[in-house]
Amino acid sequence: xxxxxxxxxxxxxxxxxxxxxxxxxxxxxxxxxxxxxxxxxxxxxxxxxxxxxxxxxxxxxxxxxxxxxxxxxxxxxxxxxxxxxxxxxxxxxxxxxxxxxxxxxxxxxxxxxxxxxxxxxxxxxxxxxxxxxxxxxxxxxxx
Numbered sequence: 001x002x003x004x005x006x007x008x009x010x011x012x013x014x015x016x017x018x019x020x021x022x023x024x025x026x027x028x029x030x031x032x033x034x035x036x037x038x039x040x041x042x043x044x045x046x047x048x049x050x051x052x053x054x055x056x057x058x059x060x061x062x063x064x065x066x067x068x069x070x071x072x073x074x075x076x077x078x079x080x081x082x083x084x085x086x087x088x089x090x091x092x093x094x095x096x097x098x099x100x101x102x103x104x105x106x107x108x109x110x111x112x113x114x115x116x117x118x119x120x121x122x123x124x125x126x127x128x129x130x131x132x133x134x135x136x137x138x139x140x141x142x143x
Contacts (some may be wrong), residue, residue: 037092038103047104050095057091 040047042056062068064087069080093099 036086037107038094041086041090042094046107048094050097052099053091053094053100057087057095060087061091 039047039048042048042053042060044052044056048056061084064080065085066077066081069077072080093103128143
C-alpha cells in the first residue's frame, strides 16, 4: 500500500493514492457511459440491424443483469445495475422498428449538422462578399 495523502480540509480523512486512482477511473468510466449513444452502449456499429441489436442485448443482459451480481460488493452491484439499465434503455429504442428509425434519423442529422452548417455559413459568406463586390462595382460606375 502507498502512503496516505494529507487532506487540507479539516475533519476529512487522508486518502491513499490507490483510492484516489480508483475514484478517478470510476469518474472516467461514468463519463464514458454518459457520452455513449445507444449503439455504443450495446457495443454495435451505428445503424446496426435489429437482429444484431437483439443478439448484443442478450449477451450484455446475461453479463450485467443485477441478479448475477448479488454476491458482489455493494459498489459493484450498483455499477452492474446502472450498466444493465443503460443497456435496457438502448435496447428498448433500437429493438422497436419505428423508434429505431426515428433514432437513426436523428443520429444522422446530428452528425451532419456541423458539416452542413459549416458549408452553409461559407456559402452565406460568399454570397455576402459577392453582394458587396457588386455594390462596390456599381458605386464606382456612378462616380
